[in-house]
Amino acid sequence: MSTPQGRDPHSGSPAATAAAPAPEWRRLDARTLLVHCGWMGAPLGSLALTALATGGRISPGAWITLAAVAASFAVVTALGLIRWARTDFRVTGETFDVRSGLLTRRLRSVPLHRIRTVDLTATPLHRLLGVTVLRAGTAGSGESSGELSLEALTVAEADRLRTELLARAGAGEVAEDPVLARISWRWLRYAPLTFWVVGGVFVAAGSVYRALHEMGIEPWKLGFVQRAFTEFGNGMLWLTIPAALLAIIALGSVGAVVLYVENWWSYRLEWSDARTLQVRRGLLTTRSVTIERARLRGVLLREPLLLRAGGGATVRAVAGGLGNKEENRKRSGLLPPAPRGEAVRVASGTLRSPFPDAESPYGRRDVQLLPHPRVALRRRRVRGLVFAVLPGTVLLAGLGAAFTPVLLHAAWIYAVLSTPVVLWLARDAYRNLGHGIAGRYLVTRSGTFSRDTLALRREAVVAWTLTTSPFTRRAGLVALTAAVAAGEDGYRIPDLAEADAPGFAAAVAPGILDEFLVHPS
Numbered sequence: 223m224s225t226p227q228g229r230d231p232h233s234g235s236p237a238a239t240a241a242a243p244a245p246e247w248r249r250l251d252a253r254t255l256l257v258h259c260g261w262m263g264a265p266l267g268s269l270a271l272t273a274l275a276t277g278g279r280i281s282p283g284a285w286i287t288l289a290a291v292a293a294s295f296a297v298v299t300a301l302g303l304i305r306w307a308r309t310d311f312r313v314t315g316e317t318f319d320v321r322s323g324l325l326t327r328r329l330r331s332v333p334l335h336r337i338r339t340v341d342l343t344a345t346p347l348h349r350l351l352g353v354t355v356l357r358a359g360t361a362g363s364g365e366s367s368g369e370l371s372l373e374a375l376t377v378a379e380a381d382r383l384r385t386e387l388l389a390r391a392g393a394g395e396v397a398e399d400p401v402l403a404r405i406s407w408r409w410l411r412y413a414p415l416t417f418w419v420v421g422g423v424f425v426a427a428g429s430v431y432r433a434l435h436e437m438g439i440e441p442w443k444l445g446f447v448q449r450a451f452t453e454f455g456n457g458m459l460w461l462t463i464p465a466a467l468l469a470i471i472a473l474g475s476v477g478a479v480v481l482y483v484e485n486w487w488s489y490r491l492e493w494s495d496a497r498t499l500q501v502r503r504g505l506l507t508t509r510s511v512t513i514e515r516a517r518l519r520g521v522l523l524r525e526p527l528l529l530r531a532g533g534g535a536t537v538r539a540v541a542g543g544l545g546n547k548e549e550n551r552k553r554s555g556l557l558p559p560a561p562r563g564e565a566v567r568v569a570s571g572t573l574r575s576p577f578p579d580a581e582s583p584y585g586r587r588d589v590q591l592l593p594h595p596r597v598a599l600r601r602r603r604v605r606g607l608v609f610a611v612l613p614g615t616v617l618l619a620g621l622g623a624a625f626t627p628v629l630l631h632a633a634w635i636y637a638v639l640s641t642p643v644v645l646w647l648a649r650d651a652y653r654n655l656g657h658g659i660a661g662r663y664l665v666t667r668s669g670t671f672s673r674d675t676l677a678l679r680r681e682a683v684v685a686w687t688l689t690t691s692p693f694t695r696r697a698g699l700v701a702l703t704a705a706v707a708a709g710e711d712g713y714r715i716p717d718l719a720e721a722d723a724p725g726f727a728a729a730v731a732p733g734i735l736d737e738f739l740v741h742p743s
Contacts, residue, residue, distance in 0.1 A: 247310040253351045254374045255302045313386045336360045338517040338543035340384045342510040354380045359543030402571040405489035412559035413482035415528040419474035486558040511553045517542040519708040520678035521569045535565035540709035578660035591656025597697045598717035599652040606644035664730045683731040
């Protein structure tokens with residue numbers, strides 16, 4: 223059978239229009255070259271500070287460093303020019319293609335339906351130049367190598383490209399208010415209730431020490447530093463030590479507030495459409511993370527010890543395509559430290575169903591978590607005494623016997639003060655243990671320094687790992703880990719009764735352990 227001339231026998235459309243023209247390849251913005259040169263700020267700043275500290279006298283080593291920086295600048299500029307000239311991208315009807323390389327050309331093509339998250343990040347240098355970095359996370363990309371990255375695009379071009387990449391997620395109106403949360407500066411009171419109150423001071427001090435050391439300045443040899451340590455040692459320690467702790471807490475609180483503002487400025491969490499969740503935040507370094515609802519496996523309600531004491535919590539997403547563990551921690555944050563009631567509300571809005579909260583107010587519980595055996599409490603008490611109380615006591619006692627009897631008194635004082643604290647923490651850790659099933663979600667809770675409540679979709683569990691040790695086998699306990707292709711890749715339920723763990727795992731995700739189970743019948 224013949225067909226009319228000029229017609230495609232398979233499609234029935236004119237041959238001239240049967241094949242649509244391929245999209246054109248697009249190139250990165252030329253300001254990418256300036257972004258690559260931003261690394262020179264640190265060495266040049268170090269040389270400038272060295273010149274100021276030495277009164278303009280620059281040592282031969284500094285000149286060598288300056289020459290090395292100049293040579294590195296030439297190399298980096300050449301490599302950046304080559305990278306810019308040889309990197310282009312396009313979006314076809316089915317794929318996202320990135321082509322790069324000089325001698326060895328590399329073409330990475332990812333189907334659009336596998337792209338789950340799009341992250342737009344702009345450092346202060348990027349914002350100054352009017353560009354941003356786009357990273358597209360794909361389904362099943364647990365490692366950073368599984369994502370496509372473009373640096374750098376203009377902000378308008380990045381927004382258009384994100385829309386193109388997520389078009390397959392589908393559009394649709396959200397029945398309820400699409401905005402789940404906005405920043406409230408009343409939440410600043412929770413900023414000091416984080417690790418950075420104390421840890422941030424030591425991190426900053428370490429950074430300053432490293433910078434001075436790189437400039438050839440030994441901080442311990444500076445006159446005012448030596449005088450400060452001398453006066454501190456000559457003063458009354460029962461006054462100077464508390465004063466130093468108060469100063470550290472005050473500096474840490476200021477730093478924590480500044481860090482909170484920098485990270486969560488203009489924060490907004492919303493459903494941009496029926497299938498796409500978007501988080502925007504940042505003051506100097508802005509970040510916009512988009513998560514497809516199909517890759518959202520659950521949420522994690524995190525309550526660090528100090529934040530929990532102040533009635534606060536944070537919320538993180540358990541989703542695929544957010545990169546490796548380090549990138550996942552940066553991108554999964556859905557809510558800054560905020561009131562616990564707000565955190566539960568955001569978690570519910572993210573799940574599009576009530577969050578199975580085991581600590582609801584007014585004594586009402588949305589889910590009843592199963593308790594763990596009492597032997598788990600004994601294990602926590604023993605571990606606390608063995609790993610916290612005993613080493614410190616033995617160390618102080620040994621130093622006291624070798625040098626001064628004063629440390630012998632410090633040893634028994636440490637043992638007397640630390641034992642009740644350890645026992646209280648062990649009791650709190652045991653009370654926080656729990657697991658259960660709430661509809662379509664697996665719910666687990668554990669931890670004392672950070673009490674984490676996880677609501678995980680049961681169908682997201684792809685495998686189970688049952689772990690024991692000689693001590694847990696003797697106690698009749700087992701640790702159950704749910705393997706998930708999202709978030710931290712695995713979520714652990716510690717110290718379950720050995721007889722109950724397989725049955726619970728089979729109830730959560732039927733079919734995975736069936737061939738290994740022996741039923742009473």
